[in-house]
Amino acid sequence: xxxxxxxxxxxxxxxxxxxxxxxxxTAVGVLKYSDSDVxxxxxxxxxxxxxxxxxxxxxxxxxxASMDNAPAADTLLIGIAPIGGGFDESWRPDVRTAIERxxxxxxxxxxxxxxxxxxxxxxAEHGVSLRDVRRPDPDIGVAxxxxxxxxxxxxxxxxxxxxxxxxxxxxxLVDAARERGVDAGFVPTGQTGIVIAGWGTPxxxxxxxxxxxxxxxxxxxASDDHDxxxxxxxxxxxxxxxxxxxxxxxxxxxxDAMVLCHEAGREVVHGYESFDLPPVPEYVDRYEQLxxxxxxxxxxxGAVNTSGIDADGEARAAADDYADAIGAPATxxxxxxxxxxxxxxxxxx
Amino acid sequence: xxxxxxxxxxxxxxxxxxxxxxxxxTAVGVLKYSDSDVxxxxxxxxxxxxxxxxxxxxxxxxxxASMDNAPAADTLLIGIAPIGGGFDESWRPDVRTAIERxxxxxxxxxxxxxxxxxxxxxxAEHGVSLRDVRRPDPDIGVAxxxxxxxxxxxxxxxxxxxxxxxxxxxxxLVDAARERGVDAGFVPTGQTGIVIAGWGTPxxxxxxxxxxxxxxxxxxxASDDHDxxxxxxxxxxxxxxxxxxxxxxxxxxxxDAMVLCHEAGREVVHGYESFDLPPVPEYVDRYEQLxxxxxxxxxxxGAVNTSGIDADGEARAAADDYADAIGAPATxxxxxxxxxxxxxxxxxx
Numbered sequence: 001x002x003x004x005x006x007x008x009x010x011x012x013x014x015x016x017x018x019x020x021x022x023x024x025x026t027a028v029g030v031l032k033y034s035d036s037d038v039x040x041x042x043x044x045x046x047x048x049x050x051x052x053x054x055x056x057x058x059x060x061x062x063x064x065a066s067m068d069n070a071p072a073a074d075t076l077l078i079g080i081a082p083i084g085g086g087f088d089e090s091w092r093p094d095v096r097t098a099i100e101r102x103x104x105x106x107x108x109x110x111x112x113x114x115x116x117x118x119x120x121x122x123x124a125e126h127g128v129s130l131r132d133v134r135r136p137d138p139d140i141g142v143a144x145x146x147x148x149x150x151x152x153x154x155x156x157x158x159x160x161x162x163x164x165x166x167x168x169x170x171x172x173l174v175d176a177a178r179e180r181g182v183d184a185g186f187v188p189t190g191q192t193g194i195v196i197a198g199w200g201t202p203x204x205x206x207x208x209x210x211x212x213x214x215x216x217x218x219x220x221x222a223s224d225d226h227d228x229x230x231x232x233x234x235x236x237x238x239x240x241x242x243x244x245x246x247x248x249x250x251x252x253x254x255x256d257a258m259v260l261c262h263e264a265g266r267e268v269v270h271g272y273e274s275f276d277l278p279p280v281p282e283y284v285d286r287y288e289q290l291x292x293x294x295x296x297x298x299x300x301x302g303a304v305n306t307s308g309i310d311a312d313g314e315a316r317a318a319a320d321d322y323a324d325a326i327g328a329p330a331t332x333x334x335x336x337x338x339x340x341x342x343x344x345x346x347x348x349x
Numbered sequence: 350x351x352x353x354x355x356x357x358x359x360x361x362x363x364x365x366x367x368x369x370x371x372x373x374x375t376a377v378g379v380l381k382y383s384d385s386d387v388x389x390x391x392x393x394x395x396x397x398x399x400x401x402x403x404x405x406x407x408x409x410x411x412x413x414a415s416m417d418n419a420p421a422a423d424t425l426l427i428g429i430a431p432i433g434g435g436f437d438e439s440w441r442p443d444v445r446t447a448i449e450r451x452x453x454x455x456x457x458x459x460x461x462x463x464x465x466x467x468x469x470x471x472x473a474e475h476g477v478s479l480r481d482v483r484r485p486d487p488d489i490g491v492a493x494x495x496x497x498x499x500x501x502x503x504x505x506x507x508x509x510x511x512x513x514x515x516x517x518x519x520x521x522l523v524d525a526a527r528e529r530g531v532d533a534g535f536v537p538t539g540q541t542g543i544v545i546a547g548w549g550t551p552x553x554x555x556x557x558x559x560x561x562x563x564x565x566x567x568x569x570x571a572s573d574d575h576d577x578x579x580x581x582x583x584x585x586x587x588x589x590x591x592x593x594x595x596x597x598x599x600x601x602x603x604x605d606a607m608v609l610c611h612e613a614g615r616e617v618v619h620g621y622e623s624f625d626l627p628p629v630p631e632y633v634d635r636y637e638q639l640x641x642x643x644x645x646x647x648x649x650x651g652a653v654n655t656s657g658i659d660a661d662g663e664a665r666a667a668a669d670d671y672a673d674a675i676g677a678p679a680t681x682x683x684x685x686x687x688x689x690x691x692x693x694x695x696x697x698x
Binding site: 243 | 491492493494552553554555556557558559560561562586587588589590591592593594595596597600601603621623624625626627635638639642643
């Protein structure tokens with residue numbers, strides 16, 4: 001599939017200084033979902049503990065203070081993204097050491113490591129690659145309207161808002177499908193998903209005219225290797241700022257089925273609180289009607305983020321209410337597993 | 350409004366070698382709609398004639414063979430855009446002469462004149478500017494959802510497909526509104542409109558996450574100077590490749606009213622002929638429902654391109670049929686003037 005799947009089957013060290021696990025979304029995602037072998041987490045404030053000490057759903061990977069203390073590895077992955085996407089100079093010794101030890105370095109920052117004079121020279125000297133996944137492929141172009149013709153089934157996670165869990169739901173569905181023996185693949189569209197998957201195009205960073213084309217190119221590539229593709233959606237179709245990306249992903253992916261993601265209790269647009277979210281049932285029609293002229297698609301299941309609800313019983317009730325609202329099976333895939341919504345998504349496969 | 354409105358009130362020479370007027374959309378647009386004074390067209394194949402000899406709706410501007418034969422001017426504008434957006438080396442002597450004569454040069458090409466070593470050095474030497482309008486402003490960012498709060502009324506042209514006349518309709522509406530004494534402004538979103546207007550951001554070229562933000566920034570800027578803004582729409586909401594830009598412009602502009610543009614007889618997506626256009630009446634609901642969660646907006650009028658119909662009577666009948674289909678007044682603004690649809694658009698202003 002990708003020619004340089006940096007984190008696939010590699011031994012990976014994940015940098016997450018001072019932010020693990022609560023503010024290290026990428027690091028946690030790699031630990032939970034990546035196919036590669038995470039051998040250590042770098043967090044100088046939590047050195048001596050293990051990832052599993054902090055979150056029970058994470059593997060028993062050691063946390064060490066610096067690259068000097070890390071075991072043998074092939075890749076250093078920057079697993080945190082500061083606001084603004086800058087490079088924290090306190091990370092420089094770890095990146096330097098990694099390169100000197102022959103590791104590739106993967107980052108999803110706005111600051112491109114390959115444009116850093118010291119890192120570029122050092123990487124050339126040691127024959128390793130610096131992969132800035134936020135830099136879009138310059139070959140991306142306009143869509144041809146061809147995603148419906150690929151052999152794989154395409155499932156897209158769509159949302160009632162941004163930051164409701166569309167990436168995580170897609171990753172959970174991939175895992176659940178694989179457990180059933182289905183050859184499922186993940187198609188990332190944002191830098192966190194790309195770092196986790198080790199390949200992909202940041203669809204939110206491409207030229208706007210190429211939004212659908214960027215998704216189409218990834219689906220074309222991934223469909224050769226998998227029977228079902230789970231595409232990470234972004235934003236929402238009612239979002240004042242990000243709806244363009246949402247719409248481009250929908251028409252570029254031409255999904256056979258959609259999973260509507262929501263956060264229980266959310267009523268206004270995150271970060272744009274003067275904008276009310278429409279009632280949940282309306283979203284089903286909105287997404288299906290927007291998809292239809294390009295490709296018929298149905299919301300076949302729902303995923304609701306209940307992390308703000310303490311009691312499991314209440315969370316289950318919230319999921320049931322959500323299922324009623326959208327007229328399709330729904331669950332919280334993180335809390336209760338994704339298997340419960342897999343049947344309608346796989347469509348008897 | 351813009352700090353360097355290159356073609357406003359300037360004396361402008363428009364380059365259109367070999368393509369005037371049929372394949373010189375930008376040159377024709379500047380001649381018809383620009384506020385600046387076009388003093389000559391460059392077309393070596395038609396030198397010695399005048400623009401009005403080729404199209405009756407164009408002014409009596411002389412066509413000359415090269416910049417050496419052109420009258421005094423402040424600006425040379427590249428008025429044709431070859432497929433691929435390249436620079437034709439046969440234009441080099443004209444650009445060189447223009448710079449040496451102290452003219453600014455404005456272009457909407459993918460090839461940036463400012464990145465051409467010879468032109469850059471020559472421009473520095475002669476103190477003129479090279480304005481590549483296709484290069485987006487690096488300061489553009491995400492939308493804040495603020496366009497509805499500007500003092501000006503905002504009218505957006507939307508379409509049943511791409512290439513149905515959304516830019517031209519917006520420009521005709523600006524002219525018609527000004528004839529009624531309304532202070533109307535044009536907000537361009539593509540390179541042709543930008544070259545005609547002398548300012549603007551190519552919304553189809555910005556980072557996809559900034560699509561709505563790019564429109565919002567222009568509306569914020571232009572609303573200080575005008576009472577009514579006519580925003581150039583792009584693509585269509587059912588387009589397999591370009592719907593992202595359409596959606597971003599709609600939510601970024603937060604229009605008070607929309608004008609639905611269509612080409613009479615078109616039934617499939619231009620360039621994507623395996624995709625049928627939905628029935629025309631459906632578009633009214635599609636655009637209004639897509640707009641509603643961000644800002645309530647109505648399709649108040651229609652514009653139909655009847656250039657493929659010879660007889661005026663048939664064209665009028667097509668416009669009447671179109672008005673019935675969308676349930677709003679409609680005309681062909683190029684053929685019959687835009688005044689007939691201005692009342693519902695201006696809303697009693």
